[in-house]
Amino acid sequence: MKTKETLKLLVPLGMMLATIFILAGCAPKKNIWGDKKNGLNLSYRMPESKTLRYVSTGDASQKMEMMGQKLEVTLTSYQEYSIKTENPDAQPMTLDISVDTMYIFLKIPGQDLTPDMENVIGQHFAIKLTSWGKESDFAQAAAITFNLGGETRNLAPEYQSFFPDLPRTPVKPGDSWSYSDTIREESGGNWLHLYVNCTATLEGYETIDGRDCIKVTVPFSGVVLGEGNSHGMIMKTTGEISGTDSYYFDYKQGVLVKIRSDGKAATETKTSGEREMTIPSTRKFVKEIWMVQ
Numbered sequence: 001m002k003t004k005e006t007l008k009l010l011v012p013l014g015m016m017l018a019t020i021f022i023l024a025g026c027a028p029k030k031n032i033w034g035d036k037k038n039g040l041n042l043s044y045r046m047p048e049s050k051t052l053r054y055v056s057t058g059d060a061s062q063k064m065e066m067m068g069q070k071l072e073v074t075l076t077s078y079q080e081y082s083i084k085t086e087n088p089d090a091q092p093m094t095l096d097i098s099v100d101t102m103y104i105f106l107k108i109p110g111q112d113l114t115p116d117m118e119n120v121i122g123q124h125f126a127i128k129l130t131s132w133g134k135e136s137d138f139a140q141a142a143a144i145t146f147n148l149g150g151e152t153r154n155l156a157p158e159y160q161s162f163f164p165d166l167p168r169t170p171v172k173p174g175d176s177w178s179y180s181d182t183i184r185e186e187s188g189g190n191w192l193h194l195y196v197n198c199t200a201t202l203e204g205y206e207t208i209d210g211r212d213c214i215k216v217t218v219p220f221s222g223v224v225l226g227e228g229n230s231h232g233m234i235m236k237t238t239g240e241i242s243g244t245d246s247y248y249f250d251y252k253q254g255v256l257v258k259i260r261s262d263g264k265a266a267t268e269t270k271t272s273g274e275r276e277m278t279i280p281s282t283r284k285f286v287k288e289i290w291m292v293q
Helices: 004-028
Strands: 052-066 069-084 093-108 112-115 125-127 146-147 151-154 176-187 192-209 211-230 232-248 257-275 277-292
Touching: 125 192, 151 176, 211 257
Parallel strands: none
Antiparallel strands: 052 069, 052 277, 069 093, 093 112, 093 125, 146 151, 176 192, 192 211, 211 232, 232 257, 257 277
């Protein structure tokens, strides 16, 4: 009797367990990006083998005073480039970047300069990117050079802080996180370094070109240091930089959609050697990058 009663209990219990397992298999899976209630898990998740195309524009003006004379230099730039990765699960992932087109227009007192970009356009190079936005390995970008105003420049500085850093913990509107960036530009014995501290805040949600995005603002400030040698003069530059980045990030796809950077810098360059003088300078800049469909 006890055996029969036990079987009567076991049969429905077994059916119940089977049903639970079936329901567990049908239960909705958690999104990799989390949810708005508990917080979003932000990360770069480049689509495998799919090309993302971006356009970048920049405008900068620099005013300086040299030997009692006021001078102004302006620079306008335009770029189109493509980014893709073959293994988005790697940590860090390798990004293949191609320069589809690029031009720079530099206006200095008494002269307009447009460097030849024939050796840049069509070039490919790779950099590394972690899921939270740290770039590294710029050797291939540094090997692609062009001449600007008598100086050799390369593509590495453009990508040393291209991707904003993302938080390592879930975030909701109103949450903030801090990080630092370093941009290094070197040419021969000349170098210029920017050391910047950033505080990002998730402002809210917006739809950009049909994409579900978060909007993030990032006030930044830091220092400018540089040394160089030109025409027998040794130059040392010190100064400060500040501004704000605003960007939109597709948190479901894990890609940067749009970013705008507005900033200013005030520096002082002291020269020694054949001629000693102090050159104060102020600079304003605006840069925008956006994904094109």
